Amino acid sequence: MVILFELALTFYFAATIVGVVELFRGSRATTRIMLVLAAVGFALHTANIAVSLLSGRIPVTNMHEASSFFSWCIVLLFFFIEYRYRIGLLGSFIMPVVFILMLSSSVLPREIKPVSPMLQSYWLGIHTALAFLGDAAFALAAGIGVMYLVQEHFIKRKRLGSLSNRLPSLQILDEVSYKLITLGFPLLTLAIITGALWAESAWGSYWRWDPKEVWSLITWLIYALVLHVRLTAGWRGKKAAILSIFGFSVVIFTFFGVNLLLKGVHTFVR
Amino acid sequence: MRVLVTGLNHKTAPVEVRERLAFDGPGLEAGLKGLLRLSEVKGAMILSTCNRVEIYAHVSDPDRAAAAMKAFLSEFHSIDAGSLEGSLYFYADRDAIRHVFRVASSLDSMVVGEPQILGQLKDAFEFALSRGATGVILNRLLKKAISVAKRVRTETRIAENAVSISYAAVELTKKIFADLEDKRFMLLGAGEMAELAVRHLIKNGVKDVTVVNRTYERGVELAKEFCGRAVRFEDFIKELVNTDIIICSTGAPSYILHKSDMQMIMRGRKNRAVFIIDISVPRNIDPEINQIDNVYLYDVDDLQGIVDSNVEGRKKEAERAEAIIEEEIEKFLKWQTSLDSVPTIVELRNRAEEIKQAELERLMNRLGNVDERQRRAIEYAVSAVVNKLIHPPTVALKEDTEDRDMLIAMIRRLYGIGENNGSR
Numbered sequence: 114m115v116i117l118f119e120l121a122l123t124f125y126f127a128a129t130i131v132g133v134v135e136l137f138r139g140s141r142a143t144t145r146i147m148l149v150l151a152a153v154g155f156a157l158h159t160a161n162i163a164v165s166l167l168s169g170r171i172p173v174t175n176m177h178e179a180s181s182f183f184s185w186c187i188v189l190l191f192f193f194i195e196y197r198y199r200i201g202l203l204g205s206f207i208m209p210v211v212f213i214l215m216l217s218s219s220v221l222p223r224e225i226k227p228v229s230p231m232l233q234s235y236w237l238g239i240h241t242a243l244a245f246l247g248d249a250a251f252a253l254a255a256g257i258g259v260m261y262l263v264q265e266h267f268i269k270r271k272r273l274g275s276l277s278n279r280l281p282s283l284q285i286l287d288e289v290s291y292k293l294i295t296l297g298f299p300l301l302t303l304a305i306i307t308g309a310l311w312a313e314s315a316w317g318s319y320w321r322w323d324p325k326e327v328w329s330l331i332t333w334l335i336y337a338l339v340l341h342v343r344l345t346a347g348w349r350g351k352k353a354a355i356l357s358i359f360g361f362s363v364v365i366f367t368f369f370g371v372n373l374l375l376k377g378v379h380t381f382v383r
Numbered sequence: 384m385r386v387l388v389t390g391l392n393h394k395t396a397p398v399e400v401r402e403r404l405a406f407d408g409p410g411l412e413a414g415l416k417g418l419l420r421l422s423e424v425k426g427a428m429i430l431s432t433c434n435r436v437e438i439y440a441h442v443s444d445p446d447r448a449a450a451a452m453k454a455f456l457s458e459f460h461s462i463d464a465g466s467l468e469g470s471l472y473f474y475a476d477r478d479a480i481r482h483v484f485r486v487a488s489s490l491d492s493m494v495v496g497e498p499q500i501l502g503q504l505k506d507a508f509e510f511a512l513s514r515g516a517t518g519v520i521l522n523r524l525l526k527k528a529i530s531v532a533k534r535v536r537t538e539t540r541i542a543e544n545a546v547s548i549s550y551a552a553v554e555l556t557k558k559i560f561a562d563l564e565d566k567r568f569m570l571l572g573a574g575e576m577a578e579l580a581v582r583h584l585i586k587n588g589v590k591d592v593t594v595v596n597r598t599y600e601r602g603v604e605l606a607k608e609f610c611g612r613a614v615r616f617e618d619f620i621k622e623l624v625n626t627d628i629i630i631c632s633t634g635a636p637s638y639i640l641h642k643s644d645m646q647m648i649m650r651g652r653k654n655r656a657v658f659i660i661d662i663s664v665p666r667n668i669d670p671e672i673n674q675i676d677n678v679y680l681y682d683v684d685d686l687q688g689i690v691d692s693n694v695e696g697r698k699k700e701a702e703r704a705e706a707i708i709e710e711e712i713e714k715f716l717k718w719q720t721s722l723d724s725v726p727t728i729v730e731l732r733n734r735a736e737e738i739k740q741a742e743l744e745r746l747m748n749r750l751g752n753v754d755e756r757q758r759r760a761i762e763y764a765v766s767a768v769v770n771k772l773i774h775p776p777t778v779a780l781k782e783d784t785e786d787r788d789m790l791i792a793m794i795r796r797l798y799g800i801g802e803n804n805g806s807r
Contacts, residue, residue: 268558269673271685273692277558283656284561347653350677 117161118181122215124154125184129212132205136276144201151204155188173241174228176372180218182241183368184211186249190293194253198289200260200281207256217369236311244304244329248364250297251336254290255361258354261286265351287350290357291343298336305329324375328367335360384425384520384722384788387445388479389452389471390437393493396470398433404460404467406431415516417459423448426518428511428525430486432503434493439483441520441788445475480524480715484708487528488535489542496541496697501532519792523718531711538707541700548686549580552660553587555689556628559658559679563588569626570594571619572633573605576662580630581609593626595619597633620644624651629659635667642671649675660686722791724780730800731776735769 128150135143162185165172172178191207194200228237260280267277280286308326309319320326339356342348348356391401406414406429418427418438427440442448453471457464474482485491489500508525511517517525536542560566568589570581573596581592592611596602602613614622620640623629633639640659649657654677661668662683673680721727743765747753753761776794780787794800 264558268555268679271681271688273555273558273689275696280558282557282561283559288561347650347655349654350656352676 117157117164118219121154121158121161122212122219124150124157125188125208125212125215128154128204129208132208135202136205138275144204147204147208148195148201151188151208152192155185155192158185158188170225171238171241173237173245175223175225176221177218177223179241179245179368179372180214180221183245183248184214184218186245187211187214187252190246190249190253194289194293198281198285200257200285200289202279202281203253203256203260206259207253210252210256232311232315234311234314236307236314240304240307240311243300243307247297247300247304248368250293250300251332251357251361251364254293254297254357257286257290257293258357258361261290261354262351262358265354283350287353290354291349294336294339294357294360298333298340301329301333301336305333324371325367328363328371332360332363332367335363384441384443384518385445385476386479386483386520386524387440387442387448387452388437388474388482389440389449389456390430390435391467391470391472392435392437392491395472400466400470401433401436403462404436404456405433406436411510412514414459415511415514417455418452419516421448421451421455423451426521427516428508428521430504430507432500435486435491437486439479439521439524441518445473449473449475477712477716480712481708483524483528484531484711485705487532488704488708489532490535490701490704490708494547495694495701498542501529505529518786519722519789520719523792524715527711527715531708534711535704535707539700539703541697541704548662548683548690549576549583551686551689551693552580552630552681553583555660555679555681555686556584556658557587559656560627563628564590566627567591567625568593568611568628569614569619569622569630570605570609570611571629571631571639572596572663572667573601574632574662577630577632578605580660580662584628585609589628593622595622620648623648623657627655627657629657631659631661631667632663633667634663636665638667638669640668640672642669642675645669645672645675645678649678662686721795722788724787724791727791727795727800728777728780731773731780731794731798734798734800735773739765739769 128147131143131147131150135147158181162172162182165178173182187207188211191203191211194203261283264277264280264283264286267273267280268283305326308329312321313319335356339348339353339360342356343353391404393401396404411429411431414429415427418424418429418440423442423444424440425442427438430437430439438452440448440452453464453467456462456471457467482491487501487504489496489498492500504525508517508529512522556563563584566589568581568584568591570577570592585592592606592609594602594606594609594611594613595616596605596613597616599613599615602615606613623640623645631640645657656677656679659668659672659678659680660682661680664683666682668680668682670680670682672678743762746761747758776798779790780794
C-alpha cells in the first residue's frame with residue numbers, strides 16, 4: 114500500500130520539523146505535538162508493513178522495504194524508551210534519522226524480485242527481524258549519545274540554557290544508552306548466529322566472508338569493545354557516547370554501503 | 384469606591400527608612416486599627432516585608448486619602464513627613480490594581496520571580512480579613528491578585544531557574560546525577576553558603592554526608608547537624624574515591640586538590656562522574672581538574688555566571704507576565720464598574736420582568752380561555768407582587784451608604800445578576 118507509506122513518511126517529516134524547532138525554542142507542548150505526529154506516522158507505517166505481511170510476504174526483500182522496516186524498528190524502540198524513561202526530547206534527535214531512512218527508502222528500488230527458492234524459509238523473518246531490532250537499538254543508543262555530548266558540552270563549558278534544562282541528566286543518558294547497547298548486542302549476536310545457521314542450511318557453509326558478513330562482524334566487534342572497555346577500564350560518559358555514535362555509523366555503512374557498493378549474497382539485486 | 388496603594392519598597396527607600404516604617408507583629412494590628420479610624424479610608428490592609436511596606440485601601444477620594452495616609456504613617460512611626468518625601472509612592476485605580484498584581488506575581492521583587500512574596504501577601508491579606516478591615520473590593524482584588532500570580536507562574540517560566548548560588552549548585556547536581564539518594568556527598572570546610580547548599584542537597588534526596596574540617600571537633604559537630612560522619616582532614620583524599628559530590632569551602636591559601644590527585648582518584652572510581660563545587664576564595668581546587676573527563680568543577684564565579692544568566696532569562700519572561708497582568712486588570716475593572724448601582728438596578732428590574740413574563744405565559748397557557756378583564760387583573764396582581772419584592776433592594780441601592788459596594792455585590796449575588804462576570 115503505497116499511500117500508507119507516503120502518509121507515514123509525511124507524518125515523520127512533520128515530527129522531524131517539530132522536533133528540530135523544539136531544540137531551539139521548545140516547551141512541553143511541542144514535545145507532545147512531536148510525539149503525536151510520530152505516533153500517527155508509526156500507526157500508518159505499521160499498517161503498511163502489516164498489509165505486506167498479510168499478503169504472505171516478509172517486507173525486507175528489497176532496499177526500499179528493508180530501509181522502511183529498519184525505520185519502523187527504530188520508531189518502535191523509540192516509543193518503548195519514551196514510555197520507560199520519558200525522554201521525549203530524544204525524538205528531536207532520532208526522528209531526523211527515521212525521516213532520512215524513510216526518505217532513502219522512498220527513492221530506493223521498490224521492485225519486488227522473487228526471493229530465490231534457496232532462501233525461502235522462516236529464517237528470513239527471524240534473521241532480519243533480529244538484525245534490524247539490534248540495529249535500531251544501536252541507532253537509539255547513538256541518538257542518546259548525541260544528547261549526552263550536547264548536555265556534557267553545556268555543563269563543561271558552564272553555559273546552561275533552556276535546552277540544557279530540558280535535556281535529562283548525564284547519568285540517565287549514560288545509563289539508557291548503555292542499556293540499549295546491552296539490548297542491541299545480543300540481538301546482533303543472535304542475528305549473526307541465525308544467519309550462519311541459515312547459510313548452512315541454504316548453501317552448506319556457515320560463513321562465506323560475504324561483505325555483509327564481514328561488516329556485521331566488524332560491527333559486532335566494535336560493540337563488544339564498547340561493552341568491554343566500559344566494564345574493565347570504566348569508559349563511560351563522553352567516551353562511551355562517542356563510541357556509540359561511531360558504532361552506529363558503522364551500522365549505517367553495513368546497511369547502505371555494503372548493499373549499494375559491494376556485492377554479495379545480501380545484495381538484493383543479483 | 385476606588386483602590387489606592389501607598390507605600391515604599393527597596394527601589395524607592397533604603398533599608399534604614401524601610402525598617403523604620405515596618406509594621407511588625409503588634410504594630411500591624413495597631414496600624415490597621417489606626418488606618419481604619421481615618422475617615423477617608425473605607426477598608427485597608429498592610430503588607431510589611433523586609434523589602435516593602437505598603438498599604439492597600441479602598442477610598443472614595445484618592446487624593447485626600449493619600450494625604451491622610453502619609454500623615455498617619457509619619458505620626459504612627461514618628462518620622463518627619465518631609466523625610467518620606469520621594470520614598471513614598473501613591474497609585475490609584477488602574478495603576479493601583481496593576482501594582483498589587485505585579486507585587487503578587489513577584490515582578491516588583493528585588494529578585495524577580497522569587498516565590499516568597501505571594502505567601503507574605505496571602506498572610507497579610509488573611510490578617511486584615513480576620514480583623515474585618517477589608518471590604519468587597521479589597522477582598523476581590525486580593526483574591527484576583529493571588530490567582531493572577533498563579534497564572535503568571537504557570538504560563539511563564541519566570542520562576543523556573545535558580546537565582547541564588549546555593550540553588551544553582553543543586554540544579555547543576557541534578558543535571559549530572561539522576562538520583563541523589565544513592566550519591567555520596569562531602570562537605571570540605573564550612574561556611575554559611577556551603578552549609579545552605581548542603582541543606583538544599585539534603586532536601587533534594589542526598590543521604591550520605593561526610594564532613595571534613597581542619598579542626599576535627601568542628602567537623603564532628605557539623606556532621607551531627609547533617610546526620611553524617613566526620614573524617615580527618617589528612618584522610619580526605621582517600622575518601623574521594625567513593626565521593627560523587629563535593630562542596631569545598633576551606634580557608635586554605637592554595638590548592639588542596641591537584642589534577643594528578645584527581646586523575647588517580649578517577650581511575651580508582653572507574654570514571655564515575657564527580658561534581659565539585661569550589662566556593663572558597665581563593666580557590667582551593669586546581670581549576671585544571673575540570674579538564675578531566677567526567678569531572679565537573681564549578682567555582683563561585685561559574686555559579687554566579689549561571690545565576691546571572693538565569694536572572695536575564697527571568698527578565699524576558701517578566702515581559703510576558705506584564706501582558707497577562709494588563710489582561711487581568713481589564714477584567715477586574717469591568718467587574719468594578721458592574722458594581723455601580725445604576726446598572727445593577729436596571730439588571731435587577733430586567734431580571735424581575737423576565738421572570739414575571741415567563742410565569743404569566745405559563746399560567747395563561749394552563750388556564751386556557753381567560754377573558755380580557757380577568758387577564759388584566761391577574762397581570763396586575765403579579766406585577767404588584769414583583770414590584771413590592773424588588774422595591775426595598777432598589778431603594779437600598781439608591782441610598783449613598785458606606786457599605787454600598789458590599790450591598791451591590793450581595794444583591795448581585797442573591798439575585799444571580801451577571802453571574803458570568805459576577806462574584807466568582
